[in-house]
Structures are given as structure tokens and as C-alpha cells.
Amino acid sequence: MQEPLLAFSTKLFRVQSCFQHPIISTTARAYCLGPLFLVPHRSSSTRSTRSKMPPKNAVVEKVLLGRPSNNLKMGIVGLPNVGKSSTFNVLTSSSASAENFPFCTIDPQEARCPVPDARFDWLCDHYKPSSKVPAFLTVFDIAGLVKGASQGQGLGNAFLSHVRAVDGIFHVVRCFDDEEIVHVDGEVNPVRDLETISEELRIKDEEGLAKKVEELGAVVKRLGGGGTAQDKAKKEEYEILKKVYAWVAEEKKEVRKGTWSNKEVEVINTLLLLTAKPVVYLANLSEKDFARKKNKWLAKIKQWIDTTNPGDLLIPYSVTVEARLADLKTPEERSEYLKSLQERYEVPAPITSALPKIIVSGYQVLNLIYYFTGGPDEVRAWTIRKGTKAPQAAGTIHTDFEKGFIMAEVMRYEDLHELGSDNAVKAGGKYVQKGKEYVVQDGDIIYFKFNVTTQAKKK
Structure with a gap:
């Protein structure tokens, strides 16, 4: 008997990573995939067994000095x-x-200064968005x-x-x-x-x-x-x-x-x-x-x-x-x-x-790297720490992105800049799918697929 399928409606978010500039903002542009995304159902016993299995050739991640935060x-x-x-x-x-x-x-003063980034400027020129939100560095005097x-x-x-x-x-x-x-x-x-x-x-x-x-x-x-x-x-x-x-x-x-x-x-x-x-x-x-x-x-x-x-x-x-x-x-x-x-x-x-x-x-000394959301409505930068994996990078936009993370479809900024369009990057075979263990790299452009069911939200 064929194993039943569970259907999930999904949303697609476009995100680009970059090393030069972060942002402290909370909106992102969403694209609906339309058709339902189908994944095979697994029994709870199967899920439990698999979750306990350690990954092969697991690399020990280096713990960085300092607060584990992107708000530094x-x-x-x-x-x-x-x-x-x-x-x-x-x-x-x-x-x-x-x-x-x-x-x-006497009292410390705080302010943010915009961070110049040629890649951010190029994205703004490429998408010609209605809203441009650059990156900022928070500084105390x-x-x-x-x-x-x-x-x-x-x-x-x-x-x-x-x-x-x-x-x-x-x-x-x-x-x-x-x-x-x-x-x-x-x-x-x-x-x-x-x-x-x-x-x-x-x-x-x-x-x-x-x-x-x-x-x-x-x-x-x-x-x-x-x-x-x-x-x-x-x-x-x-x-x-x-x-x-x-x-x-x-x-x-x-x-x-x-x-x-x-x-x-x-x-x-x-x-x-x-x-x-x-x-x-x-x-x-x-x-x-x-x-x-x-x-x-x-x-x-x-x-x-x-x-x-x-x-x-x-x-x-x-x-x-x-x-x-x-x-x-x-x-x-x-x-x-x-x-x-x-x-x-x-x-x-x-x-x-x-x-x-x-x-x-x-x-750089704070071990921060950056990704961007980009589209005709807005180009916006987001900050993550070096070593951040795809689900946590998605979570900087919204916690639901991290909770319901399915996959990340990745292309590099350099490839988009060279080839000129998303379709050209795909045609060139430089558009790849990554899972939960993928560590976001400087210059990545990512389409995040995620799902959060009504039942999961209630929990």
C-alpha cells in the first residue's frame, strides 16, 4: 500500500547574504509558490529513530568569543x-x-551609522525597489x-x-x-x-x-x-x-x-x-x-x-x-x-x-556577515554571525521562517551579478538546494521555503 502524503502550503522568501553590511529591520518580501508542496509522511517512530542518529563526519563548530547575537x-x-x-x-x-x-x-551616547556596500547598491540598481534600507553599525561614545x-x-x-x-x-x-x-x-x-x-x-x-x-x-x-x-x-x-x-x-x-x-x-x-x-x-x-x-x-x-x-x-x-x-x-x-x-x-x-x-x-571584528532581501518592493539588509545555518538566518526575518524551515535554494551574489538574472543563474547550473545544516556564506542569495501549520502555531 502506498504511503499517504501530507500536503503543506508553502511560501518562498528571497534572501541574499553579504559580508559588508547589516540591518536591524523586521519586514521581508514574500512570494507564494501557489501549488501545494508535497512531502512523504513518516511515522513518529521513524522520526524518533532518525533524530537520534548523529550526522556522519560531523564537524565540531568553533564557539566564538562574545555574545551569540546579531545585535552587537x-x-x-x-x-x-x-x-x-x-x-x-x-x-x-x-x-x-x-x-x-x-x-x-559622561553618559554613553548611542547612534547607528549606515554601512557602505557596493553589493547593496548594485541590488538596489538591479531591482529598483520602492524602499531601500541599508545596513547600520551601532556605535557607543x-x-x-x-x-x-x-x-x-x-x-x-x-x-x-x-x-x-x-x-x-x-x-x-x-x-x-x-x-x-x-x-x-x-x-x-x-x-x-x-x-x-x-x-x-x-x-x-x-x-x-x-x-x-x-x-x-x-x-x-x-x-x-x-x-x-x-x-x-x-x-x-x-x-x-x-x-x-x-x-x-x-x-x-x-x-x-x-x-x-x-x-x-x-x-x-x-x-x-x-x-x-x-x-x-x-x-x-x-x-x-x-x-x-x-x-x-x-x-x-x-x-x-x-x-x-x-x-x-x-x-x-x-x-x-x-x-x-x-x-x-x-x-x-x-x-x-x-x-x-x-x-x-x-x-x-x-x-x-x-x-x-x-x-x-x-x-568584521564582531564576526558579523550580512544577507539581503531583495525585490521590486524593497531591498533590505539583515545581520547574522559567521557560522549561522540557514534556518537561523531565515529566523532573523521572522521566527516562523526558522520554525517551519524546509529548504534553502541558494545562488551566490557574484553569479547573479555576472549573469544578470535569476533565470540565467539557474540555466548556468549555479542554483542549488541546501538543507538545515547549510552554513550561510558571504554573498549567498537564498530562496527560503518554509511551512508553519495552524496546529504548530497554536503550540
Whole structure:
């Protein structure tokens, strides 16, 4: 006897992934397939047996440091009067206080800045949608830290708690001399400033870890030789805490530069450690030095980074140049200003804004990638973390997409861009079906098929 079939009505959603830009939005364009989608019925016993079978050649997924979320934030950190609030203003086109005295920013300010992406622009040109929603980076302007902040100097403890609340750090250092702008230490020395901020963050982590080790050590001591699963988990956590504490307190290193197992990362992620957060270093130069791409401090800063935190990114920029560009109203005016800088300082190469690189670097260090929904009604970007599988990527649009995920029909952005249409991609054999284990890649364009029955929704 032929096995009965269950019929599901399905909907099709078009989604494109991309690395450059995320979005924080909740609508998507739907396309109804029309005919019912038929799938073979399985008995409950069959389903139960299959669900217990481990996948063949399963790959252990690496757990990433940081919150497992796609709603992550960068905080601008540095000493007072190095250009943090001015940087915040040009990044977000806002008007945070940027006065010439220490601690002019006390409460952290939050804003979103649009992320430039040529692929998003191409999709908008391709679909010519009624609505265009670009990607955004959320940025916090955090008040200046000073030496002794971990001991409460300045407004240290409050400011360190603001750093703890973000997921990544833009570390701004001042690399220009200006007698009219006060420096809290009396003279400009960005390498010293880097050491000051980094050490304050490390000391705060050391203090917090010492307290955690002491508290959990007392618990483990009371457990004695207890052999329950819970007791063993506590003892394992205690050993991990001691290892992390030794790395921070004895090795004097930042947590993000350690090599940790997945279990160790899971424990670290519960601690909200300051030195576990990724960092992008921003060197604030004078207009002249930025135009000429020369500054006496850059090589020393690079050497400090390579020695202390190898692999971290250093981006030279000039808040003076960026502020001037922000004041100009048209692309033509901005282009003319940059050309005038090139002529004034006799620079052979064209001068460009550093803001796009800064914004994109913030997303990269947060391990974020992006996909888009696209069609004639709207092109919209969505944020996911690296390693996100297709059902969870679909769930960023709506939870029903994830709950009722059936499959993902995938084509790459590069293929659509090259061939010019969906039909051409299909004809070229570059349109493939993927299941629940598929990890969404940068540049994917996905048609999600999903079904959520009335009965399932009631549950």
C-alpha cells in the first residue's frame, strides 16, 4: 500500500547574504509558490529513530568569543580629548558633545551609522525597489578613561561598566600636536596612551577573575569528592577560571589573544571580560599627516600592536578631515575638498575618507556577515554571525521562517551579478538546494521555503 502524503502550503522568501553590511529591520518580501508542496509522511517512530542518529563526519563548530547575537555594538574608547566624541559625530552624523576639556562626555551616547556596500547598491540598481534600507553599525561614545580608572580614578568604574556593555572596541589614540587641545598627561604620546587604556582594562579583568576564582574555589572545596554531574561541572569551571586568571594576571595578556577550547570559551563568555572584546585601533592624525600618509607615531604604534596584540587592525584617519567632509552638502563639494588637500600637500595619490574602512572593520571584528532581501518592493539588509545555518538566518526575518524551515535554494551574489538574472543563474547550473545544516556564506542569495501549520502555531 502506498504511503499517504501530507500536503503543506508553502511560501518562498528571497534572501541574499553579504559580508559588508547589516540591518536591524523586521519586514521581508514574500512570494507564494501557489501549488501545494508535497512531502512523504513518516511515522513518529521513524522520526524518533532518525533524530537520534548523529550526522556522519560531523564537524565540531568553533564557539566564538562574545555574545551569540546579531545585535552587537562597538564602543569608542580612549583617553579624554583624543577625538572620541568628534569621531562618534562624524561616524553617526550626530552632534555629541565634543568640548576641549576632560570628561565632557559622561553618559554613553548611542547612534547607528549606515554601512557602505557596493553589493547593496548594485541590488538596489538591479531591482529598483520602492524602499531601500541599508545596513547600520551601532556605535557607543564612551567617556574618556584615565590611568587608575580600575581603582576609581576619574569616573573610572562607571566608565568601565560602559565598556563592559559593548561587544567590541574602537580604541582612539591622538597622534597630533595642538597647543589649544589639552592632553591629560601634558604631552602627546600615543604608545603610552595605548598602554594606559589596555592596562586599565586588563587590571579590571584581573580583579574580577580573582574574585570569581575565590568564590568558586570555596564552592568546590565544600563539594569535596562529590561525583555528581553538577559537581564535576563546577570543578571543570573552576579549573577554567584558574587558567584564564593565570593568563590575565601572570602572563599579563588579553583574553582575546589566548587559545581556548570551546568549553573554555563558553565559560569566558559568561564573564563579560573587557579584554575578551575585539579591538580596532584608530590613529587620529592632523589634516596634513593624513593627506601625506606620514606621521612620526604610526610605526611605533604598529610595533606596539604587533608585540602586544598581534593581528589587530590599525586605521589612520583624521577627524578634522572627516568633520569637514561631513559639513559639505554634496558629493561634488566633498570631492573638490579632497582634491584641494591633494594639491595643497602635493600628494600624488587621491585622498579618500577613512570612514568606510572604519565602519566595515567594526563588523568584521564582531564576526558579523550580512544577507539581503531583495525585490521590486524593497531591498533590505539583515545581520547574522559567521557560522549561522540557514534556518537561523531565515529566523532573523521572522521566527516562523526558522520554525517551519524546509529548504534553502541558494545562488551566490557574484553569479547573479555576472549573469544578470535569476533565470540565467539557474540555466548556468549555479542554483542549488541546501538543507538545515547549510552554513550561510558571504554573498549567498537564498530562496527560503518554509511551512508553519495552524496546529504548530497554536503550540
